[in-house]
Structures are given as structure tokens and as C-alpha cells.
Amino acid sequence: MTTAVHPLDKEDPLAHKRAAFHIPANTIYFDGNSLGLMAPSVHERVNQALRHEWGDDVITSWNKHGWIDLPLTVGDKIGRLIGAPEGQTICCDSTSINLFKVLCAALQINSDRSEILSTTDNFPTDLYMVQGIEQWLGERCKLRLVSEDSLLNEINENTAVVLVTEVNFRTGRRLPMAHISQRAKQCGALTVVDLAHSAGALPVDVVANEIDFAVGCTYKYFNAGPGAPAFLYAAERHLKQQRQPLHPLYGWLGHAAPFAFEVNYAPADGIRQFLTGTPPVLSLVAVDAALDLFADVTMSDIRTKSIGLSSYWLECMDKHGLLDVMPCISPVVADERGSQLAFQHAEAYAICQALIAEGVIADFRAPEYLRIGFAPLYNSYAEVESAVSRLAVIMQEKRYLNAEFQQRSKVT
Amino acid sequence: MTTAVHPLDKEDPLAHKRAAFHIPANTIYFDGNSLGLMAPSVHERVNQALRHEWGDDVITSWNKHGWIDLPLTVGDKIGRLIGAPEGQTICCDSTSINLFKVLCAALQINSDRSEILSTTDNFPTDLYMVQGIEQWLGERCKLRLVSEDSLLNEINENTAVVLVTEVNFRTGRRLPMAHISQRAKQCGALTVVDLAHSAGALPVDVVANEIDFAVGCTYKYFNAGPGAPAFLYAAERHLKQQRQPLHPLYGWLGHAAPFAFEVNYAPADGIRQFLTGTPPVLSLVAVDAALDLFADVTMSDIRTKSIGLSSYWLECMDKHGLLDVMPCISPVVADERGSQLAFQHAEAYAICQALIAEGVIADFRAPEYLRIGFAPLYNSYAEVESAVSRLAVIMQEKRYLNAEFQQRSKVT
Numbered sequence: 001m002t003t004a005v006h007p008l009d010k011e012d013p014l015a016h017k018r019a020a021f022h023i024p025a026n027t028i029y030f031d032g033n034s035l036g037l038m039a040p041s042v043h044e045r046v047n048q049a050l051r052h053e054w055g056d057d058v059i060t061s062w063n064k065h066g067w068i069d070l071p072l073t074v075g076d077k078i079g080r081l082i083g084a085p086e087g088q089t090i091c092c093d094s095t096s097i098n099l100f101k102v103l104c105a106a107l108q109i110n111s112d113r114s115e116i117l118s119t120t121d122n123f124p125t126d127l128y129m130v131q132g133i134e135q136w137l138g139e140r141c142k143l144r145l146v147s148e149d150s151l152l153n154e155i156n157e158n159t160a161v162v163l164v165t166e167v168n169f170r171t172g173r174r175l176p177m178a179h180i181s182q183r184a185k186q187c188g189a190l191t192v193v194d195l196a197h198s199a200g201a202l203p204v205d206v207v208a209n210e211i212d213f214a215v216g217c218t219y220k221y222f223n224a225g226p227g228a229p230a231f232l233y234a235a236e237r238h239l240k241q242q243r244q245p246l247h248p249l250y251g252w253l254g255h256a257a258p259f260a261f262e263v264n265y266a267p268a269d270g271i272r273q274f275l276t277g278t279p280p281v282l283s284l285v286a287v288d289a290a291l292d293l294f295a296d297v298t299m300s301d302i303r304t305k306s307i308g309l310s311s312y313w314l315e316c317m318d319k320h321g322l323l324d325v326m327p328c329i330s331p332v333v334a335d336e337r338g339s340q341l342a343f344q345h346a347e348a349y350a351i352c353q354a355l356i357a358e359g360v361i362a363d364f365r366a367p368e369y370l371r372i373g374f375a376p377l378y379n380s381y382a383e384v385e386s387a388v389s390r391l392a393v394i395m396q397e398k399r400y401l402n403a404e405f406q407q408r409s410k411v412t
Numbered sequence: 413m414t415t416a417v418h419p420l421d422k423e424d425p426l427a428h429k430r431a432a433f434h435i436p437a438n439t440i441y442f443d444g445n446s447l448g449l450m451a452p453s454v455h456e457r458v459n460q461a462l463r464h465e466w467g468d469d470v471i472t473s474w475n476k477h478g479w480i481d482l483p484l485t486v487g488d489k490i491g492r493l494i495g496a497p498e499g500q501t502i503c504c505d506s507t508s509i510n511l512f513k514v515l516c517a518a519l520q521i522n523s524d525r526s527e528i529l530s531t532t533d534n535f536p537t538d539l540y541m542v543q544g545i546e547q548w549l550g551e552r553c554k555l556r557l558v559s560e561d562s563l564l565n566e567i568n569e570n571t572a573v574v575l576v577t578e579v580n581f582r583t584g585r586r587l588p589m590a591h592i593s594q595r596a597k598q599c600g601a602l603t604v605v606d607l608a609h610s611a612g613a614l615p616v617d618v619v620a621n622e623i624d625f626a627v628g629c630t631y632k633y634f635n636a637g638p639g640a641p642a643f644l645y646a647a648e649r650h651l652k653q654q655r656q657p658l659h660p661l662y663g664w665l666g667h668a669a670p671f672a673f674e675v676n677y678a679p680a681d682g683i684r685q686f687l688t689g690t691p692p693v694l695s696l697v698a699v700d701a702a703l704d705l706f707a708d709v710t711m712s713d714i715r716t717k718s719i720g721l722s723s724y725w726l727e728c729m730d731k732h733g734l735l736d737v738m739p740c741i742s743p744v745v746a747d748e749r750g751s752q753l754a755f756q757h758a759e760a761y762a763i764c765q766a767l768i769a770e771g772v773i774a775d776f777r778a779p780e781y782l783r784i785g786f787a788p789l790y791n792s793y794a795e796v797e798s799a800v801s802r803l804a805v806i807m808q809e810k811r812y813l814n815a816e817f818q819q820r821s822k823v824t
Contacts, residue, residue: 022467022468024467024468024469024470025468027470029470031470031471034471035466035470035471037470038462038466038467038470042462043459043462043463043467046458046462046694047455047459047462050450050454050455050458050459050637051455053638054447054450054637054638055434055436055450055455056434056436056437057436058436058439058441058443058447058449058450058773059443059446059447059773059775060768060773061638062638062822062823063821063822063823067638067639068822068823069822093505093506093509093689094505094663094688094689094690094691095689095690096661096663096664096688096689097505097509097661097663097688097689100660100661104548120675123664123673124664124667124673124674124675124677125662125663125664125689127675127676127677128662128663128664128667128677129661129662129663131662131676131677132657132659132660132661132662132677133660135656135657135660136516136548136549136660137548145675170673217690219690225462225466225692225693225694226465226466226473226474226479226690226692226693226694227479227690227691227692227693227694227696228692228694229692230689244547245544245547247544248512248544248545248547248548249508249509249512249541249544250537250540250541250543250544251506251508251509251537251540251541252508252535252536252537252540255536255540259778259822259823259824260778261535261536261582261777261778262536263532263536263539263557264539264543265536265539265540265543265544276506276508276509277505277506277507277508277509277537277642278506278507278629278631278638278639279506279639280637280638280639280640280641280692280694280695281637281638281639281695282458282637282638282639282640282692282694282695282698283692283693283694283695284639286694356472361470361471361472363471365673366671366672366673409475410474410475410480410481410671411474411475411480411671412671
């Protein structure tokens with residue numbers, strides 16, 4: 001876009017990482033919180049799996065290329081980025097399914113209580129999974145929803161599980177995990193944390209925060225590709241406790257001896273007991289390769305740049321006088337937000353479409369929010385400046401009133 | 413291997429399909445019942461999804477390239493091969509997870525009964541999934557296991573669900589679905605059928621057989637790649653019945669309006685209500701492309717060739733005097749078996765390893781079976797002749813006694 005390097009990019013210790021990604025032509029991509037960009041190294045790894053592993057070695061690859069252990073080896077790579085010791089994180093299934101497993105586990109461990117406490121503004125699928133359990137288990141599970149502001153005070157001695165997404169998918173608000181977890185511990189409640197908007201975007205420490213169970217997705221800040229398998233973390237103290245299987249999804253890969261083909265289920269030791277069916281290997285090797293891009297960076301550097309990018313975005317918006325027109329609903333204190341910003345406007349959907357037409361990819365969240373995601377591995381300060389300039393033109397010219405931008409697509 | 417074309421291959425109307433697959437060098441592959449071979453067209457399609465869809469169009473691909481509808485469009489392609497009308501089959505999750513969903517649905521529809529009747533020799537993950545439900549639902553679900561021979565007679569007025577895998581994964585025995593389904597209907601029981609070893613291998617007609625629910629995998633005879641997403645079929649009569657959601661896995665993509673981000677779950681109409689989380693797109697496009705290889709063939713031709721290959725295998729074994737040494741435990745009547753043969757021998761594991769060392773890929777199933785899968789789209793009669801010759805040498809020389817072939821791998 002610009003010939004001179006932006007001064008902020010010059011000082012960015014992560015600036016070199018951008019070259020590891022395929023940046024789509026004529027595109028400024030601020031939607032890494034929805035789907036991260038593809039890295040050619042990921043493409044190459046999937047190709048390798050297709051051509052040599054599946055193509056040439058076919059079934060023998062389960063042993064020869066370690067396919068059978070991929071959920072655990074990939075899980076451990078994720079574990080290192082969320083503060084988990086080895087052997088406590090797996091990569092498999094979807095976030096929804098993994099959430100079901102850990103919620104059932106937590107309910108079983110705390111079986112003298114039935115309340116799952118969460119926030120009304122949690123990501124819907126998280127609440128839906130609880131509602132499903134509620135309907136099927138009857139009195140053994142009861143969802144109670146409270147506001148984010150009151151969550152800390154609402155945790156009490158009746159709470160079996162506190163279910164929380166660390167970073168709000170809409171507002172980007174980051175909830176105080178240390179406090180929530182501490183309060184939960186005091187009350188004898190377990191914590192189940194959705195790290196979908198945290199993992200890969202900011203430092204997470206499941207051990208220091210004494211998180212009991214966590215789940216999250218790999219297709220956002222981990223850049224592992226559309227619908228890539230999700231992850232699941234369980235604290236070691238729960239993996240040892242095994243009077244009966246921790247969750248009802250007794251799939252064969254979670255069995256203690258999957259290839260003995262025994263009639264009765266017996267859960268594997270450790271984190272493997274959370275595996276279910278055969279994992280989608282092509283999607284799983286993409287996660288494996290995508291995680292390697294984090295090998296030479298620190299989550300602290302990522303967080304610093306994330307805050308740098310979002311703060312600069314706000315600064316540019318302010319300079320263009322846009323913050324009055326479309327107020328920011330994300331926390332103004334950088335430490336209290338994740339790696340995104342959300343702006344409110346009645347025409348947010350059309351504004352987002354007009355931005356896309358200008359080559360700036362952001363996304364819309366119902367009912368009226370424009371969401372900007374910052375991916376520190378590939379976004380630049382120059383992109384921020386350029387994107388906000390384009391947004392300013394759109395707002396000034398009221399382009400969002402054009403009929404073409406008003407038409408809703410299936411996926412918004 | 414041979415320069416002259418085998419006379420049986422000359423007459424094979426499916427012989428040309430072999431060219432659509434990547435045949436690994438120096439390999440005779442008889443394990444398509446475990447993992448089908450890769451077709452270059454599948455490789456190309458995944459590459460396309462990587463480079464152009466994810467790589468260039470990133471998030472916009474959910475609309476632009478129809479990612480959001482892939483579970484249904486791919487599902488319909490599968491539906492056409494199992495006799496399902498449009499809109500009743502989806503492709504998503506694993507077979508295990510899909511089984512959980514349909515078992516819960518069937519139990520709910522038949523909620524005045526609790527018995528799930530199945531066979532002791534069913535594929536273990538199928539039984540495990542029931543055991544998981546049993547443990548969690550208590551008295552609302554009770555698994556009863558009977559022998560394959562007695563199944564038909566054991567279905568009675570207490571049976572809520574008959575859970576059956578059409579083709580036994582070990583013996584290759586094909587159970588009489590029409591009779592089982594008819595008997596189930598008479599008794600007011602619902603049928604849940606695992607088509608893992610049927611779909612793509614033999615004609616299936618879920619409508620003619622009045623199957624209530626079916627699941628199956630795509631990485632065997634559909635050649636869609638390791639761990640590729642599974643499928644789920646539900647009869648239309650059950651899709652209309654919606655007093656409450658049919659299963660407890662309330663994922664956001666099964667919601668009536670996933671992008672409205674509502675707090676409360678409300679299931680989508682039709683088959684979409686069986687979707688859960690975000691599907692692994694790279695693995696799903698592989699299924700999509702793999703199914704296209706069935707566009708110009710009939711399941712009847714596939715069945716004819718399947719029987720041709722297995723019968724010829726038995727004939728060759730007989731010629732080499734091998735059937736006395738390692739008896740065939742699969743039905744001798746071709747119509748009563750699926751697309752595989754299994755042979756019993758105390759050293760079956762080592763024999764399988766010795767075969768692999770000779771370039772013949774088959775597999776072993778505990779405790780002592782050598783399993784040979786026939787994939788009519790790419791296997792040839794010449795391969796059968798050659799593979800059995802090599803097996804004869806191995807047996808004659810007792811090569812299976814070599815220490816190297818005795819050592820067990822993780823995946824067998």
C-alpha cells in the first residue's frame with residue numbers, strides 16, 4: 001500500500017512474522033479473530049500429508065507418521081501456549097463437543113451440586129451445550145445466567161461449575177480469570193474456560209490460574225484453517241480421579257486399549273480419555289504446522305503488539321472523528337480487552353460490507369457491531385492506518401446506505 | 413506386476429476407475445475397508461481449498477464457496493449412494509459422535525421404552541457410545557447384547573432401538589437389514605444402522621428398508637481421507653417431530669439461526685438440527701471430491717465386482733491349499749458378506765506384517781484374524797492373484813515366525 005515502512009512497524013519485533021503468511025492480494029485482513037490467515041508452511045504440510053502420508057503410505061501412516069498420537073502431540077504444542085504441562089491438552093473434535101465433555105466431567109466431579117453459572121453474553125454455543133445437558137440430565141444440571149459485571153459475586157456454595165469465555169466474542173472484554181478462578185475455588189466450584197478468543201492472542205496460564213478445564217479453537221489466532229479441530233485441557237488433578245469415565249462420549253479412541261476391540265468401555269489413562277472417534281487427520285496436520293509459527297515468539301510479545309495495534313486503531317479512529325459516530329463498546333483500558341475492538345452503529349452490517357468492498361476484511365456481529373480483530377503475527381500498523389482511512393471515507397460518504405451493502409448473506 | 417492384462421480385469425466394467433486413484437508404488441492395497449486410497453482429484457480439491465478458498469478468500473469463503481452448506485451438500489452426495497432423498501443426510505463430526513446423536517434421538521422418540529438391543533460382536537465404539545448414554549441416563553437407557561444369529565428373534569415389544577452394523581467389521585458378515593428392520597417395525601422399535609462397512613461398498617437403501625437413523629464413515633469405501641468427517645441420516649418422519657431437540661449436543665450450527673447469536677437454543681428445521689460445531693472444512697472438501705468418483709458408476713456394478721474379487725480371492729486361496737491352513741470366517745455365500753474376507757490363524761498378526769513386507773497391505777483384527785478388504789473402484793483381479801501367491805509363499809516358508817513380524821505396533 002505504502003512504499004515507506006510505517007514507523008511503528010519499524011520498531012515491531014514481530015514484523016518479520018508477516019512474511020510467514022499468505023497475505024491475500026489487495027486485502028487488509030482484520031478478521032483473524034474469526035478465521036486466521038493461511039501460512040504457506042501449513043499448505044505445504046497438508047500437501048505432504050496428502051501426497052506422502054495418505055497417498056503413498058496410506059494405512060501404515062497411523063504408525064509410521066504418528067497419526068494416532070497427533071491429538072496428543074498437537075495438544076501438547078497448544079498446551080505450551082496456554083501454560084499447560086505436557087499430557088494435559090488434546091486437539092480433537094469441535095469446541096462445542098469438547099465443551100460437552102468437560103462440562104459433563106465437571107458436573108460429575110462436583111456431583112453434589114447442579115448449578116452451572118455463566119454469563120448471558122457468553123458465546124451462544126457455550127450456553128447451548130449447557131442447555132442440552134440440562135434438558136437431558138434434568139435436575140442434575142441447572143444453568144444460571146448472570147451479567148459479566150456480577151459474575152464474581154454470583155459464584156456461591158451452590159455453584160458446581162463456573163463456565164466463562166475469557167474474552168467476550170462481541171465486545172472483546174477480557175474477564176479477570178485470576179479473580180474468577182480464585183472465587184470459584186473459595187466456593188468449591190470448578191472452572192470451565194473457553195479460550196477461543198484468548199489462545200494465541202494473549203498470555204494464558206491455566207496452571208497459575210488453577211483452571212480446571214479449558215477448551216478453545218485453533219482456527220482463529222492459531223491460524224489452523226477453517227473448522228480445524230479444537231482443543232481441550234484438563235487439570236492433572238482431575239485426570240487421576242477415575243471412579244467412572246469422566247464424560248459420556250465413550251468413543252473408541254478414548255478407550256484404554258482401542259485396538260483390543262473389547263466389548264466394554266474402559267477409559268484410557270490421562271488426557272487420552274477425552275478422545276472420542278477418529279480425528280480428521282488432514283485438518284489436524286494443519287493445526288500441527290500452524291502452531292510451529294509460534295515456536296520463535298513469546299506470548300508476551302504477541303500481547304504487547306496486540307495492544308499496540310488496537311490502541312493505534314483507536315487513535316486513528318479518534319483522529320478521523322469516528323469514535324463519536326460509531327462508539328467503541330470494547331474496554332478502553334487495554335488490559336481489560338482481548339485482541340479485538342467492537343464498534344456500535346445501526347448500520348454496522350452495511351458498513352462492514354462497504355469495508356470489504358474496499359479490501360478491508362472485518363466482521364459483523366448481531367445486532368449492530370463492527371468487529372475488528374488484531375492478529376499480531378501478521379497485522380501491521382500500516383494496515384491499521386490504511387483501514388481506518390478507508391473506514392473514514394465510507395462513513396463520510398455514507399456508503400453503507402448503498403443497497404448492495406445492505407443485503408444480508410447467510411453467514412454474517 | 414504382469415504385462416498381460418488379467419482376463420477378469422479385461423471384462424471388468426469398473427476397470428477404468430483404477431486410473432482415478434494414486435496407487436502407491438510396489439503396493440497391492442487390500443485395506444480399503446480401513447482407509448481408502450487417495451485420488452489425485454481429491455488432492456487437487458484440497459489444494460484448491462487451501463490456496464484459493466482459505467488462502468485468498470479467507471473468511472468470505474463461508475458464503476462465497478458455500479462452506480456453510482458443505483455438511484448438507486456433501487451429505488446429499490452421500491445420501492444418493494445410500495438411497496436417501498435430499499435433505500436427510502449430513503456430513504460432520506465422527507461416526508461415534510453422530511451415533512450418540514441418533515441414539516439419543518431414537519431413545520427420545522421411543523421414550524416409553526429404554527432398551528437398546530445390539531450384537532456382542534458390533535464394532536466396539538458403537539457399543540461404547542451406548543454404554544456412555546446408559547451410564548449418564550440411568551434407567552432411561554439399557555443396553556442388551558445378543559448374538560448376531562439370535563438378533564432377529566430377540567427384538568421385542570420392550571426394544572426401543574435396534575442398533576446394528578450392517579457388515580461385521582471382523583467377519584464381514586452382512587446382516588439381513590430388510591428382515592431386521594421389518595421385525596423392528598412390527599415390534600415398534602426404531603433402527604439405528606452403522607453403515608461404516610456398507611456405504612460405498614454395496615447397495616444400501618435406507619428408504620426401502622425403512623431405516624430410522626443411519627451413520628457411517630467416509631474414509632473407508634468413500635476414499636475421503638484419514639479421519640474424514642462421518643455422515644448421519646435421519647428418516648424424514650423423524651425430522652418433522654420436534655417437541656424438543658432430538659439430541660443433547662446443542663451446537664450453534666444446529667441452531668435455527670446460528671448468526672443471530674441468541675441466548676436460547678432452538679433447533680434448525682430438518683437434518684441441519686443434527687449439526688453441532690464448526691466442521692473441519694479441509695477434511696470436508698476432501699469428502700466432497702472423493703464422492704465425485706462415484707458419479708459415473710452404479711452401486712450394483714460395485715457390488716458385482718466386490719463379489720467377483722472376493723470370490724476370486726477364495727478361489728486362489730483354495731488353489732494354493734491355504735483355506736485349510738487359515739480358514740475363512742466370512743460367509744461363503746457371497747450375498748451374506750460385505751466387501752471383505754477374514755481368515756483365522758494364531759499368527760494372523762505376523763502373517764499380516766509379512767504380507768506388508770511383501771508389498772501387500774491388509775490388516776489384522778484381534779485376536780487372530782487377517783482381514784482383506786476389496787475396493788471395487790481400484791482393486792483388480794490381477795492384484796488378487798498376485799497377493800494370494802505372495803501369501804502362499806509366506807505360509808509355505810513360515811515367514812511369520814520371524815521376530816521382526818511378531819513385534820506389535822501401536823495401531824494394529
